[in-house]
Amino acid sequence: MDIMKIKEKNRINNEITLIQKCIDRNDETISRLRGSMDSNFEYNLNQIKKLENGNVDKELSLDILNKRLTDLEEGKLNKELVAQYSTNEQEIKKKATEKRQKKINDVKLLEEQKISSKKFHKDQNDEERRLRYLEKESARALQYFYKIQNGLPTYMMNKLSNMPNNKGYIWKGVHFYGLLPAEPNEPLVIFENLRDDVLRIHETNEKEYLIFEKSGKNRKRLVSKTIRKNTNGSGAFLSSYF
Numbered sequence: 001m002d003i004m005k006i007k008e009k010n011r012i013n014n015e016i017t018l019i020q021k022c023i024d025r026n027d028e029t030i031s032r033l034r035g036s037m038d039s040n041f042e043y044n045l046n047q048i049k050k051l052e053n054g055n056v057d058k059e060l061s062l063d064i065l066n067k068r069l070t071d072l073e074e075g076k077l078n079k080e081l082v083a084q085y086s087t088n089e090q091e092i093k094k095k096a097t098e099k100r101q102k103k104i105n106d107v108k109l110l111e112e113q114k115i116s117s118k119k120f121h122k123d124q125n126d127e128e129r130r131l132r133y134l135e136k137e138s139a140r141a142l143q144y145f146y147k148i149q150n151g152l153p154t155y156m157m158n159k160l161s162n163m164p165n166n167k168g169y170i171w172k173g174v175h176f177y178g179l180l181p182a183e184p185n186e187p188l189v190i191f192e193n194l195r196d197d198v199l200r201i202h203e204t205n206e207k208e209y210l211i212f213e214k215s216g217k218n219r220k221r222l223v224s225k226t227i228r229k230n231t232n233g234s235g236a237f238l239s240s241y242f
Helices: 002-034 041-073 078-114 120-150 154-161
Strands: 167-171 174-177 188-194 198-204 208-215 221-228 237-241
Touching: 002 041, 002 078, 002 154, 078 120, 078 154, 120 174, 154 167, 154 174
Parallel strands: 167 188
Antiparallel strands: 167 174, 188 198, 198 208, 208 221, 221 237
């Protein structure tokens, strides 16, 4: 519980810091605009009103966050944190177990097909060794998955709990999907944070696989497009890069 409370406290304090910095910047801009009212009176007045209204909304957000911080310290959010962690943990374990079981089942099926071979004993030994290898690799992959999951940023965990299953994040090479039911007739959208404040967006629909990149507050731009010429699993594609 202490770890969960610390993560939530850090998340709230980070949001408070960001909002307060934004308010301070707005206040500085308002002061600068008021000092030059003679030259651009109407424009400056409109900008001042926008900034002041924005600060009102941000102050409201600060009140909400500070209230949540108080509730956190008083233990009022304990049930919520435990429920959220339990839901995420169960879903991650379920997906990891299903993936591991599928690999084991594939190996068992291959083993059954080899039984009728003339090289029964040799093939059986080979498949047993392969099965042990795959089980070790599966266990290693599962351990790595839990390691990455335990380091998943709190803001990602919070967003994943409110995301549909056809959206998610890539974190250190591992895909994490939203816990809510998938949105019907919507593409698969995966977000990946890169260096230098670049966000990469992977979008897959029935016909195309698109990659967008968004730098800071700039608009996202298309960097590659892969046409899925056949969507029946044949694997035929036509790629373009921008």
